[in-house]
Amino acid sequence: MTNSHLSRRSAMALGGAALVTGGSGLLMPARAAGLAPTRSMRGGSNNYRPGAPIVERIGGGGFWMTGTVRRAGDGAPLPGQRIQIWAHTTEGHERDPQSHGATLTDANGEFRLEMPQIVPAFGQPHGHLAYDSGEFETVFLRPIMASSKDQTLAAHFVLQPA
Amino acid sequence: MIRSLLIWAAVIAAIAVPLIAAAHSPLLAWRDPVYIVAGFAGVLSMGLLLLQPLLAGRDLPGLLPLASRRWHRRVGFTLIFALVVHVGGLWITSPPDVVDALLLVSPTPFSAWGVVALWAAFAAACLGIFRQRLALRYRIWRLGHTGLAAITIVGSVVHAMLIEGTMEIMTKTALCVLVLLASARTLARLRVWDIRRRS
Numbered sequence: 396m397t398n399s400h401l402s403r404r405s406a407m408a409l410g411g412a413a414l415v416t417g418g419s420g421l422l423m424p425a426r427a428a429g430l431a432p433t434r435s436m437r438g439g440s441n442n443y444r445p446g447a448p449i450v451e452r453i454g455g456g457g458f459w460m461t462g463t464v465r466r467a468g469d470g471a472p473l474p475g476q477r478i479q480i481w482a483h484t485t486e487g488h489e490r491d492p493q494s495h496g497a498t499l500t501d502a503n504g505e506f507r508l509e510m511p512q513i514v515p516a517f518g519q520p521h522g523h524l525a526y527d528s529g530e531f532e533t534v535f536l537r538p539i540m541a542s543s544k545d546q547t548l549a550a551h552f553v554l555q556p557a
Numbered sequence: 558m559i560r561s562l563l564i565w566a567a568v569i570a571a572i573a574v575p576l577i578a579a580a581h582s583p584l585l586a587w588r589d590p591v592y593i594v595a596g597f598a599g600v601l602s603m604g605l606l607l608l609q610p611l612l613a614g615r616d617l618p619g620l621l622p623l624a625s626r627r628w629h630r631r632v633g634f635t636l637i638f639a640l641v642v643h644v645g646g647l648w649i650t651s652p653p654d655v656v657d658a659l660l661l662v663s664p665t666p667f668s669a670w671g672v673v674a675l676w677a678a679f680a681a682a683c684l685g686i687f688r689q690r691l692a693l694r695y696r697i698w699r700l701g702h703t704g705l706a707a708i709t710i711v712g713s714v715v716h717a718m719l720i721e722g723t724m725e726i727m728t729k730t731a732l733c734v735l736v737l738l739a740s741a742r743t744l745a746r747l748r749v750w751d752i753r754r755r756s
Contacts, residue, residue: 436664437657437663437664438653438654438657438663438664438665439664440653441651441654441657442651442654483587484587485586485587486587488588488589488592488650488651489651490650490651514584514587515584515721515722516588516651517654518665518667518668518719518721518722519721520721537664543721
């Protein structure tokens, strides 16, 4: 046996270290250059209705969904991007058309849309957001509120060209 | 006499109070009837999970062993029916969320616990229904049935405790603790792990 052979223990340690590094995004050469794109969350696309209209506010309002949209790599803010938002609120179930609405990001890549209060549904107070316009890869987010009494929720997109 | 009245009153209260508390949940105002029924079928299921070990252990006063067994079977069928209503009502309310849960890819951690408990309950019920035809030695059969029941109970308790839903937190916790205690008591008293032939 020579020293060039890895023992099983050191091989496992090396593999474990590689997993941890890979998991934190440090080993991905394509992402090493800068900001990594946001990945869709599990269940994010549930009850999505493509093409919901751009609205001033969803229903009666009282709750604010906010966030930012930036470009992967250099992190440049992306203005004029359409973000669709839906949730189970005091005014309807997730699947109901009136629970859906879309808005556009401003010059700083920020968006905020007023909507009815989100209430816990399917066990968690959560909202849904989608970027699905084609220019960049589609991303579905499903952020959870820290408390169901919160009156605002934020979600951030880092998009990668399609 | 007084003692048996107290036991029955405690069991009925343990099942009824969480249902009454859930009926006062503010969340109900923002839910369709189908979703409300699905939620209550879940709350009722947890109450039935309290009855099952008590009936199996013949702990309920005034019931002869044969009646206990008969009621264990009836409550078992009711439990399966309630679980089907629970999942079916949720499916109608939000199909993609239930599909995710059944495929064990849901973003909510409590879903997998609930789905595992669901299949274990179905399997435990099947063992009960086909007990004669399976022709297993009694203690082997009992270990299988109670093992599956234990998975259902632990899975259901974790499922319920992780959910932010219509159940009020104090009554939910109390019912879950009672279900765990009743199950542990029956499993221990019957010594279900002892599968030696009776000498």
